Amino acid sequence: MSSTSSSPRRFGNIRVGRRLGLAFGAIGGLVLLSAGAGLLAVSEQREIADDLTAVGGVLQEAETARFQIADVSGWQGLVLTDVAAFGPQVGLASDAYNRAGLLESKKAVYEWLDGVDTDAMDADEKAAWSELRPAWDFYFEMDDQVVAWISDGSPEGFRTAVESINGGEAGKGYGIILDIADRVETSAGERVEQLQVDQLDAQERATVLLGVVGALAVVLAALLAVTVSRSVVRPLGRVTGALEALAKGDLTVEPHVRTRDEVGRMAAALTTAQENLRSLIGSVVSSADAVAASSEELSASAGQIASSAEETSAQAGVVSSAADEVTRSVQTVAAGAEQMGASIREISQNAAEASEVAARAVTAAETTTATVAKLGESSAEIGNVVKVITSIAEQT
Template sequence: MRSCRHGKCARRPISPATCDTHESGVSAAISGRTFSPAPPFASQLRSPALTHTRAARPTTTPSGSRGSSARPFRLGDIRIGRRLGLAFGAVGALVLVSAGAGLAAVAEQRDIADELSGVAGVQQQAETARFQIADVSGWQGLVMADVAAYGPQAALAPDAYNRSGLLESKDGVYEWLAAVDTSAMDADERATWAELEPAWDNYFAMDDQVVAWVSDGSPAGYRTAVESINGGEAGEGYGLILDIADRMQASAGERLDALVEEQRDAQTRATLILSVVGGLAVLLAAIAAVAAARSVVRPLRRVQASLEAVAQGDLTRPADVHTRDEVGQMAASLTTAQENLRRLVSSVVASADAVAASSEELSASSAQISVSAEETSAQSGVVAGAAEEVSRSVQTVAAGAEQMGASIREISQNAAEASQVAARAVTAAETTTATVAKLGESSAEIGNVVKVITSIAEQTNLLALNATIEAARAGEAGKGFAVVANEVKELAQETAKATEDIVRRVEAIQKDTGAAVGAIEEISQIVGQISDRQTTIASAVEEQTATTSEMSRSVQEAAGGAGQIADNIGSVSTAAESTTQALTQTRTAVDELSRMAADLRTEVGRFTY
């Protein structure tokens, strides 16, 4: 088995004979016919009757591109899944960029907020320093009041209320100084902060001096202490701590103002970046979505238009999609399917026309055979008449043989007439033999024609099967063509049944023709024997007395042969009538076959290819 190289039997195994039928056409399959052969498929496809509207079809490669030359890269060359993945990936990347920009802005804001918190802590430490010096100074004033009221001994005792409060505040100041975190301070602020503890040391040293001044209880000592507190060295220590706190607070305030401005700038910058990046992300996402959608929708619409044209019977409208993605591959497959359908429809049309032509020729041959059969029947009547005449002559000869002695001349005359009749019978028998032999040849030609019709019906059935397969591959769009292919298949099956009936009838005709030929040959032999006997009678007239008995016997045999001739000629006439009836049925079947071929041609004619 091998595959046909002509496209008519694509994708199915066939025998070499079937492919040769494609290659040589119908005329090569119908050899030895007396009628003109049908033109080959190639000439039929070029004939005006089979020329439909054929659009110029570009040569496409299996990948859907035109030709084999290199072309620039297109978005449609990327497979749809990967294309959508790239689009979503780009959108995701833009979202990540937007999120990254937002996170960067948030991080920047967080850093500024952390720094603001630290600077606010520095301000709080400065305020705490101011509170501490105010607290300690307040306790100091209360102690001085106690000294004035209760005397130095009671006021400066460790368990005195105001003095113990001052000492506890002193301890709290040093504990606070030890616990202060200076990481939020800048270098200048750390330097300023470093001056605070010596200032406190100086302050508490002056406090010890004040205590020493008031300890003796003298007014001069008390006055010296008050003067020191109110503008002297003790007051300067108080002012130094306040100055340090003020400088720390001023520096922290400047930094706070700068950080607030920086925070505003960062917010403005973050808003601008997020707006720009978000806008670009939305724009690029929209562009990517539109590009991806258009790269899929536009080719799909072309494929849809081509499929709608196929559904309407137009096989000349290609999808015109030249991408390498799934849609391009689908369009290339659709174009291939359209080309295969065009070849199939062309083949079906050619086959239908060939069947119609063969049907016409077969009808003409049937008419010719019918005329020959009628002539055979007429000749049989003539031969039967001659046989009856021979029989009557032989009977006359038999009667004359009894009166041989008195009717020698009459016997000679009758013998001469019998010889002439026998000659005519031989001539008629030879004519009948030739006619019946011609009838046998015509029957054989009918058999050859029927074989051709059977071959065409089988090929039509195979083409219909191929059409059904191609329609199934086309899916929903091929259902209409599948119905047509099924009708073609049913027509081919009906054609095969009709040809089988013709074969049976032709075989019956051939059998009857063979019997008629045998009977006529036997008639020819008998008539020849009659001629021989009449010659013997003519030569033996002079010896009539001695051969009278032999002549009577020969005449009786001649009478029997004449009767047999009549019987055989009757059989020939019956066979000729049967042949005429069979040919009538054959012509009916041929007309039905021609009608089915016309119906098939009409069904296929609605396609534009």
């Protein structure tokens, strides 16, 4: 189970570009495999076709051997006809038409034998073909013997030649050559039939091979395409879902992509961004709470300041009353001072009359004493007012 899950993960860790390159390379390999199978089938077909062509050449050579013996024997019969009609001197002359044709055919036979390519023949065919030249040599030896028999123009010689050609030694070479041609032709014909069967079998194998390889290539290409597309599309879908949730303000939806390709790195960056945003929003919320608490503290301080202002206002009223009282006291002291000055002047003026006015002086002294005592009280009150003002000044 772990190996099964780790293989797609390892595949997902490959970069997307390289992954696509591997996919296209694999598909190209499958195409090359299909092409190779097709070329193999074509090569086999071509090889069989070449073999058929070569064996067809062997058949053609066998047919040529048949044609050559028929041609030479035909000329031989015409020569016999000329000898019977015109005599041996005319019929056997080298420039006689039929005799010249036979000699030309003889020359053509040996030229043909020298040019025959036996590479396409099998061992049996080569063995049979090796008997062909001696058979032709025997045939032309017997032809020379036939010429010797008919050259004297006697009926006995002509009869001997005809009997030898029709069933004797002179005709034996004809039969040997035909037998060699038949054997080669039969063997080559069987090979052609077998090659045709092999060709049909090769065509069937090629059809099956191309069908199997083609189907396998299509299936593997489809599986590869699905695997590659899923390894890219699914992670992209998760990243897209996380981004859509982020656009709606939901920071809890994570992409959950663990690959190390471009999509994986993008998902990791998105996860980091979500964590940072959550941390930032938490910090903002904490700051907002701190600001709210500070606002409450400020409101309480503002209330205390207002109370202090009211108390200060009240104390200012007290200070104002005390100041008024001090003013009145000062005015009283000033009046007492003026009265004391008048008394002193009066004492100075009436020094002579001191004795007379002693009683009045004693009275005046008592009055002055009372006034001074009152002045002392006023001074004490002024000192208290000054202390209050000093205390208020220190509070403010």
